[in-house]
Amino acid sequence: MTVALPAADELTVAGRRMRCRISGGGPPVVLLHGIGRTLDDFTAQQELLAADHRVISVDLPGHGGSAPLDVPHTLPALAAAVADFLDTAGVTGPARLVGNSLGGAVAMRLAADQPHRVASLVLVNSAGFGKEVTVALRLLALRPLGRLLLRPHPAVARRTERAIFRDPAYVTEERIATALAVARQPHAARVMLELVRDLGTWRGVRPRWREDLLAAVAARDLPTLVVWGDRDLILPADHLVAARTRLPGARTHLFRDTGHMPQIERAAEFHALVTDFWAEAA
Template sequence: MTATVSFTIDSPLGPRTATVAYERKGAGEPLLLLHGIGHHLQAWHPVTDVLAGQYDVIAVDLPGFGASAPLPEGVPYDLATVAPALGALCAALGVDRPHVAGNSLGGLLALEMGRTGLARSVTALSPAGFWTQGERRYAFAALRAMRAGARALPRPALERLSRSAAGRAALTSSIYAAPGRRAPEAVVAETVALRDATGFEQTLAAGGSVRFTEDVPGLPVTIAWGVHDRLLLRRQGVRAKRTVPGARLVRLPGCGHVPMHDDPALVSRVVLDTARSATPAVI
């Protein structure tokens, strides 16, 4: 069941209230799951049950995505605002320094939470922020094309396309290695989430100058990259390893940009291995 929580965030405009949708299941140490731009918390559904067998799993819709409200008017969608906001979200849920796993934008946020002491371990799946300017422009152009396509398709046409493997490939091949295996209803839901994402443009605008250039010392970090990632090319993983030299760099065979759907078992193992290697929290 999806619930919502409201909490106070610091912003350049002063304290503001944010409201975020989330799903929570399992027990144990907390594990926060963060999706990518234009996606929603359902991106994690293929792995949630496995992770919840050992952890208190909290999957969130980032502000301005999925069922979460946009950030208050004038509040920027940048790292300096959103990462601390996720820390405030955790505090509102009674959680201190969760393990954090994120994909794409979520991976960048996970690394920033680790860097600023808000996470006890980090698993970053194809994280943003390790691109050249040319690679960033390519990725942003692809994202804008996906968004334009989602907004141009009437719901009946989208549902018709999703019924065939070829149609699902046309809709989602940029982010999955095997889009034809996706369930039609899931493809419809994530395309609608992309179409309706109120934070999409502001997030892209904030990401135009983003480069992750600092180490994340003192905690386990895994950076994992899909071998068939067509959005953020896998060579960016080498740059990420140079930036965070203590990180474990893992290749994900058979996986695209959103690997949780291409190989749930492999992604679950990577996240669990990272979290288990952290020093247990002192209660």
């Protein structure tokens, strides 16, 4: 198995390398992946959306092919780094943000901190709506167990991919190779542990940052779409109920027989849902 990240573009932001893909023309769309993941989780949507949009996906700092920050990796630090990246990419006006898992929380943090940058939010199985999270992430908060669990190994990568998708056909050798390439970056374990311990404990996701973030996002009253897969093993679909309560103006959708990444498992349906939402919000 060849262990390497798929080809992508690169920008230098504040002296640091950030792996990205930029394609298409039209209103800007920014795609943000989850914890320990890469922009490759949005490859299908990048291709579909580029017909009518300028689509920008990026590896968050310390993830994939992007260099780590010099400060601890926290939610506000990631959101600030995305803002700097957008400046470098020439996106200074409002963009349509799409975030999966941790990427959803990063998108919300950016909307709360710099609302002039955000035209709308699409939150995909997003972190921030509940305490419950897979035990695999909760165990990473335990010292020194976390670092041991993050040692790169093909069996671990395969098991992680299987937990993400409802349909095992999506657990391809290419995805496993990408996961291994990510895990073998010299800073990968440190970045992952900083984020996990900042956002949660072995008991689950910390309530304080969630409460503060959701209150700030609700106050912005941005057009928001929240979607979930009903078979998500990472962040349970019950969190969609909390999203309806905390963001009562948001549109919601539940994908049936779908795991943590409906943008992959339900690519065409996801694309249609999101573009219809944007058309209605315009």
